[in-house]
Amino acid sequence: MNEDSLGETSTIYLNTKNWLKEFEYIKIHENDLNEVLMNYFCVHRMYDVASEFQKETNVKPDMPIETVKLRYLIQDNIMNNKIEEAIEHINNLDERILKKHKDLVFYLKKQKLLKLILNNNINEAIIYSQQELAPYVNEKPSLINEIDDIMMLMAYPDFNSDEAKKLIQKLEKKKSTLKRIDDIILNYYNVDSESTFEYIVKNAFFTQNVLSAKYPCSIPKLKNLKNGYIEYFEHLKKNKKKKKKK
Known part of the structure; x- marks a missing residue:
């Protein structure tokens, strides 16, 4: 990490190599990732995916797998005006x-x-x-x-x-x-309506915004969740534009 100055306009620059190097010391266990994924599948009523994922990874779902199926059926019933069927499924639960x-x-x-x-x-x-x-x-x-x-x-x-x-x-x-x-x-079943994965993503974006707002800071930022695009060295791009104008 390099500091250009210590005044109010100081910019903290995080070197790409150093930033990526830090990730090498972070240990993420595969089982933890699988649990996050299983939680997402369960919260969003993805019964077929959750069922297959359980077979492949042996990860225990946050609720009985059949409950995920019932929640999916309840959703389908309500959206298609099959009210009596929805009530029956809820009562079966x-x-x-x-x-x-x-x-x-x-x-x-x-x-x-x-x-x-x-x-x-x-x-x-x-x-x-x-x-x-x-x-x-x-x-x-x-x-x-x-x-x-x-x-x-x-x-x-x-x-x-x-x-x-x-x-x-x-x-x-x-x-x-x-x-x-x-x-x-x-x-x-003591399961939050917001999945763990969604919470992590929201927290990541929130942290990025806090760091950027606290002081001028150039940090790698996750810009697009769909394709995983990360933007590096925002302040360098701005400096280049200023030099071109001069």
Whole structure:
């Protein structure tokens, strides 16, 4: 490490060879890397990949491998409006989840009601609302506003109108409902909803920004995560540009 000066404008320059040399003293065990990868596969419901990876590496997943599959199926069910199947899978995992979070069942069934209305099955929608959603409203009256909003759709003759589209967008809560369910399941197994790999990457970028902001500093920076591009000697490039202008 070389210091050009010690004033406020001092630039710390990290030699490439010295920087890379430091990595030789860092010991990273293969099993640790495998655990990070397995955690990523599990958190993101990549059942097939996690299953094969477990066979190849013998790394124990953060939760039963079948739970990863169930979470994937729950995701598929919710996104494709197969609400009853999603509820069944959640109950197969643990019936206490939906018993403890009854409003989740309401929001899941609300998505089915929305689908019925959008398909112009109005009579079926009214019956479904009375039979499936009314009991939850009786138990928690504040949910009536959720029903009123969705019933407003019936007043629109054309669901493709701008106002109708805005209301539909407001009512569509598949992703937020799915995330909440998935977070509850992950928490059940004491697994963070953010994978270890994602945390490491965020921390790396945060550290780079802190170092650069604290004082003028030329350090190798990870610029592109997809291709692994690392930028070296940022201050040298700037100096060259200044000399050319002169």
